[in-house]
Amino acid sequence: MAKNQSIKKTLLRSAYSSLVLLLVVLSLSSAYASPISYFKEDGRTNWQYIANFSSGVLIILLSCTAISLFFSSRKTKKANRALREIREALEQRVQERTATLAESNQRLLDEVEKHKKTSERLLASETYIKNILASMPSMLVGLNSHMQITQWNVCAEEITGISADKVLGKDLWDAYPAVTLSRQQIEEVINEQKPATIKHNQRGQYYFDITIYPLKDHSEAGVVILIDNVTQRSIAENKLIQRDKMSSMGELAASMAHDIDTPLQAIFKDLQSIQKAINPSDPALAADLNDAIDKANQASQIIRNLLEFAHSNDRKKRPENLTELIDHTLELAGNAFSDPSGLHFKDIVIEREYQADLPAIPCYKTELQQVFLSLFRHACHALASSDRNDTPTIKIKLLTCYDSLWLKIQHNGLGLTGKEQHEIFEPFFHDRINPKSTEAENRLSFSQFIIVEHHQGHIFVTSDVDVGTTFHIEFQLPQK
Template identity: 45%
Template structure:
């Protein structure tokens, strides 16, 4: 109020104020009418206060309305924040649960892949390793940390999968199956699987060691063959033995009649024919006795098979096989096996070896048959200047028994040596399949390597001859 009066006074007393404006507040003598000034100032003040109060009231109403709206907006925002927070918490919980499940699934898959008995290798198109399981570590000797990211063939050069196999599997989008085997050592089944619906093209290589399964299958097959051979040998021997005995009896009776001279006197004109007939009868008797010996060997083979290995002297088995070969092996217009020179080089005190005697006899007989064919072939080509010879070596070498059967007949080519121990598969391109099959020694190789857990190899030269190497474990 005081400030307003002072302001009014200044306005009235200011020399710059227009005289007409101050006229109502002055007397005629020029003095100030303070009563009018006070009344005017009070009225102006009341008006200003009223306007200010009205403005404040309007501002308060507007502020109140704004506060209500803000409270509503705040409530909506709080509700939205709560909803969003609840949704985020739910999404986070679901994400955590999903992540745990993914980790559990990944750990489960990793454990499965690591515990697989197969070699499992993941590769990209360039042959870089993306996965390397525990079996791969054991086979290659390289840890997964050192293998992943490296080229497969730089750390595992022995694997038979090539980059062409990977490209072929990716192009055809079909699994590619390979089989790799080293007879007598191991057999592998290799499968290349292309990865489908994957970010980066690649393959998974599975290497399955099927050696034990193949050995078991081969043993079952060979046991079935041996059983069939034994049954066949027994049937053939029994069917042939009875009529053969009758034929031999008739031959001996006829020979006795000729020797008695009752049929033809010795001084008759047919005495030369008589000698010729006697020679034919003697030859027929010798052949009959040879057939009789073969039948006895067949019966012995049929009865001698034993599922359990038993200790035996290999030299005795070798000598018995030589006797069988002398009685059974012969070729038309060829030197008899009995006329072949046999050199024996046996060490003293040869230890006994656990073996299947009958099967081992068949192995030696197969080798003698193979040698006899080569010797007869070379004897026909060389004539009298050639002396067919078989050399036998038996000796102990550390914990095993070493045998060598060497002959100087026609040797084997590199191609024949490569396929000598493989089973024969008939081909239309082979002119004489029976002869080709007869030159294979797959059964002998199976008996030595699988049944006796030994080793068998061949070295040969076409001009020098062939040597078969056999090694049998003593224990």
């Protein structure tokens, strides 16, 4: 289209030039004659001359046109050649650009595919981690450096009763005030970048191992708190330990009884022989011998009780009548317990108040006997420590209430302070500064363990320093 327009413009320019040339010729001819006279001869029109003139002019015009067309054609070819070169260059650039775009598009598609696969792997990993956290039997809590909750798994929801959407982003102590950790403990872990383990328990109810892990290689400091409920494991371990203790105690009691009984029986026979050989007219000597024989009989009774304790140490619960068990334990205590101040357990007034027709309860007989002995020994020392003039008295009550059997052992000796009531069920340890407050008879941790862990009961104490102390023990009655 552009080429045709260029040719038309060239032809118009040629025709215009020829016309101008003709006008120039005619104007030159007018210098000698008028145009009309130029084509006449003898007063007549010279057609031949006109024809020749017109042919000449036409030839001139055609020659000029041909020349113009020749130069125009050359110019057009040159322009077309330049256009072809430009087009080829443009096509080359388009091809190169297209190839570059195709390569870029391919790289983009590859990156998109990689990103897609990476996203899928991240999603799968996130889902996998969420499933792990949800399936964990331990309570897991994540905290950032501001003590705000970032993780709260399903176990944490079940234990606390609080859903994750209500605690995420909140301060731990605002969201769950019952937590036993302190800010200082968590801050120490963050600052030191070392894990810390804390054991928390409520004796007889639950045991928890709390581990605090610091986050490492993270843009923001924080911790992960893992709380394991090890109640069943701890109970099983404690049972094994106590079983070993009871077995060892039985072996020790049997060994001691046999070792003591042999020389004691020899002493007893010697005393009887001396009693027969002495002069009956000496009443003082006879009284001393009778007293020695009575003491030997008491020692023999203690040995028989030790042997009975050792031989009855089995691991099967059997129904027992608590009234008979308590009376038998009182007999043992009367033969065994005395205080350095001179108070003997057999000198203490025992008041019994047993409900009629009490049901038997399944129990470990020797273990309960050990608990009762510990309580009576504690009462004996408390009564000996009292400076009141009241008659030393122990009151024992047995009664049923709903689906429980209650045992109350009360004495009017020196009562327990608030601190002593708090520590009495804690394990015994030796305190050089104040040894009296940590004497074995003032600690009943093993007794509490037997009642709570082995018999699923409860034991607690109420006391007043000026009035006395009462131990309360609850046993669950068997379901009918």
